[in-house]
Every structure is written in C-alpha cells, then in structure tokens.
Amino acid sequence: MPxxxxxPTYPSKQxxxxxxxxxxxxxxxxxxxxxxxxxxxxxxxxxxSLVLYAGCPQTTQTPECMLSNVFLGLIERLVAKTGKxxxxxxxxxxxxxxxxxxxxxxxxxxxxxxxxxxxxxIQLPSGKICLTTDINIISCHNVQREAKEELQNIGITSNIxxxxxxxxxxxYNVKDDNYILxxxxxxxxxxxxxxxxxxxxxxxxxxxxxxxxxxxxxxENQSEVAHFCKIKLTDALTRFGKPTTKAxxxxxxxxxxxxxxxxxxxxxxxxxxxxxxxNTKKLKELAISLQKKTPYLxxxxxxxxxxxxxxxxxxxTLGINSDDLNxxxxxxxxxxxxxxxxxxxxxxxxxxxxxxxxx
Numbered sequence: 063m064p065x066x067x068x069x070p071t072y073p074s075k076q077x078x079x080x081x082x083x084x085x086x087x088x089x090x091x092x093x094x095x096x097x098x099x100x101x102x103x104x105x106x107x108x109x110x111s112l113v114l115y116a117g118c119p120q121t122t123q124t125p126e127c128m129l130s131n132v133f134l135g136l137i138e139r140l141v142a143k144t145g146k147x148x149x150x151x152x153x154x155x156x157x158x159x160x161x162x163x164x165x166x167x168x169x170x171x172x173x174x175x176x177x178x179x180x181x182x183x184i185q186l187p188s189g190k191i192c193l194t195t196d197i198n199i200i201s202c203h204n205v206q207r208e209a210k211e212e213l214q215n216i217g218i219t220s221n222i223x224x225x226x227x228x229x230x231x232x233x234y235n236v237k238d239d240n241y242i243l244x245x246x247x248x249x250x251x252x253x254x255x256x257x258x259x260x261x262x263x264x265x266x267x268x269x270x271x272x273x274x275x276x277x278x279x280x281x282e283n284q285s286e287v288a289h290f291c292k293i294k295l296t297d298a299l300t301r302f303g304k305p306t307t308k309a310x311x312x313x314x315x316x317x318x319x320x321x322x323x324x325x326x327x328x329x330x331x332x333x334x335x336x337x338x339x340x341n342t343k344k345l346k347e348l349a350i351s352l353q354k355k356t357p358y359l360x361x362x363x364x365x366x367x368x369x370x371x372x373x374x375x376x377x378x379t380l381g382i383n384s385d386d387l388n389x390x391x392x393x394x395x396x397x398x399x400x401x402x403x404x405x406x407x408x409x410x411x412x413x414x415x416x417x418x419x420x421x
Contacts (some may be wrong), residue, residue: 069101078105081095088359108256110257110258115333128338153205182203201260216274232378233257233325273292275290
C-alpha cells in the first residue's frame with residue numbers, strides 16, 4: 063500500500079491536472095489529490111442522464127408483481143473507437159460548456175449559433191445572450207442535447223420525446239470520477255464529474271418504436287449506441303454486480319449485462335421507490351425478492367463506494383432513511399449468502415444421488 067501523502071490545495075485547474083498526471087491511471091494518489099474538494103472543484107464539470115420508463119404499478123400483493131408491467135428504455139453502450147460493448151445505461155452524456163474568454167470575444171451571431179451546441183448559453187427575454195452557472199439549467203440543456211444526439215446515432219431524428227415532462231432524480235453527492243482517476247493518460251484535459259439525472263414517463267409504443275428503429279435504421283459511424291432495449295424495471299434493478307472475466311469493467315463487472323455507470327443504476331432504483339410511494343417496507347421486500355432470483359450479489363455497497371456516496375446520501379436519493387437502507391443492504395446480503403448455501407446443498411444432494419444410483 064503506497065504511503066499516504068498530504069496534498070496541498072493547488073492554485074489552478076492546470077496545476078491540479080499536472081499533479082494528477084504525475085501518477086499513472088488507477089494510482090491511489092490521484093484519488094487522494096481529488097479528495098480535497100477545492101482541488102476537485104477546479105477540474106469539475108457535469109453530466110446528465112435521462113431514464114425513459116413506461117407503465118404504472120399494479121395493485122397486487124407483492125412489490126415485484128406491482129412493478130411487473132413497468133419497463134425502462136435503455137441503450138446498449140459501445141466504446142466508439144473499438145466497437146466493444148460497454149454496458150447498458152440511460153440516454154445522456156457530459157455537459158458542453160463554453161470558454162468565458164472566447165465567448166466574450168464572439169459576435170452576437172456567433173453566440174446565437176452556439177445556443178443549441180453549448181449547455182451553459184441562454185437567451186434572456188431581452189434578447190441578450192449570456193453564460194449561466196445555474197446547474198439546473200445546464201443539466202436540463204445537457205440531457206436534452208445528448209438524448210437527441212444518441213437517438214440520432216441510431217437514425218432517429220424526429221422529436222418523439224416530450225422533455226417538458228421530465229422530472230429530476232435527486233442524486234445526492236454522487237461523483238463519477240472514474241475517467242480522471244482510472245483511465246486518463248495524463249495528456250490534455252480531463253474532468254471530475256458530478257452527474258445529474260432526470261426521468262421521463264413515455265408510452266410503451268414510444269419505447270417499442272425506438273427499439274425497432276435501433277435495429278432497422280442505419281447507425282452513424284463510430285456510434286456509441288449498439289441498440290436501444292426495453293427491459294422490465296425489475297430486471298434492470300438487478301443489473302449491478304454481475305462478475306465476469308470475458309468483457310469486464312475496471313471493477314470486473316459484466317459489460318454485456320451490467321449498467322456501465324452506478325448512478326444510472328441508482329436512478330432505476332429511485333424510480334422503483336418513486337412508484338412504490340417511497341414505502342420502505344415494500345422497497346426492502348422488493349430487494350430481497352429480486353436477490354432470491356439473482357445468482358450474484360446486487361451490490362449496493364460497491365455502487366455506493368464507486369459514487370463516493372455515504373449511506374445517508376444514497377438513502378436520501380431513494381427517499382428513505384439511512385437505517386432502513388442499511389437494513390435493506392444487510393438483508394439483501396443475507397439472502398445472497400442463503401442462495402449460495404442452498405446451491406451448495408443442491409449440488410451436494412445431486413452428487414449423493416448419483417453415487418447412490420451407481421451403488
């Protein structure tokens with residue numbers, strides 16, 4: 063384990079990047095440098111994602127059955143340069159921001175042209191065009207632009223989503239610093255990311271249309287989207303923690319199945335909690351019921367660690383208290399352990415039966 067150092071507060075963004083670049087991707091010292099919030103803020107940007115869902119909860123006895131007719135619309139991600147699968151996830155991406163100095167030097171015509179391309183440019187009622195630092199405005203512009211771009215990746219150019227119906231997902235203190243910590247080669251620019259999210263109810267017809275189009279339309283070259291898929295919400299809730307050695311992420315998760323980003327998976331759990339009226343008992347019952355059918359651990363703790371969230375932060379996101387979230391995680395882990403023991407017992411019983419038959 064490398065010796066822990068004390069890192070100062072660096073005076074500028076470039077100084078922070080220079081300090082990070084002294085260490086290779088994945089080195090613990092990068093994380094320690096950004097653990098100083100003042101350093102992280104100097105290289106901070108944002109991103110935003112959009113969860114599409116269709117269906118309403120049913121009036122039935124179990125939470126899993128209640129949500130059985132609710133579907134999510136998700137993209138099957140690709141690494142644009144290699145074409146390899148890169149997990150499932152929501153529509154969305156990083157914010158496009160404007161250099162203040164360059165913006166001040168632009169003509170009105172040039173500024174106007176950038177409105178649809180940059181997420182921090184707004185036009186006031188007076189007609190004046192200016193930059194905003196309001197993260198809510200930036201995130202709203204960001205997710206609409208990215209959603210349209212990703213749908214264009216799979217050949218959908220019509221306006222089929224009513225963005226006016228979007229509602230925010232309350233992601234509390236979520237960090238997405240994986241790239242700057244674990245992938246960046248130290249050259250050029252990189253950012254720490256604080257992601258935001260929205261969810262949008264749509265009809266099943268819209269989801270089905272996008273799915274069909276993603277399989278029949280011509281995709282753009284080096285598209286970051288393989289296909290659009292429609293899956294049950296209850297299926298999506300299990301998609302974090304599946305181990306693999308074939309197409310792993312840095313955390314050795316299965317990128318043919320798992321969500322690429324933990325905060326997008328957490329957004330699915332928020333929708334489940336929202337549709338269950340933030341009923342803690344039902345949410346716990348749902349998690350245990352899904353874990354009974356899942357051969358790997360549905361890994362809330364790992365997701366929490368990767369996002370830099372505390373238990374209190376994740377609980378606030380899900381609309382429950384932290385003690386109840388701790389109980390949910392503990393009971394889910396206990397169910398996973400019970401699953402493993404039952405599987406071992408079944409294997410042992412089969413072996414015993416085969417030996418009995420031979421004799």
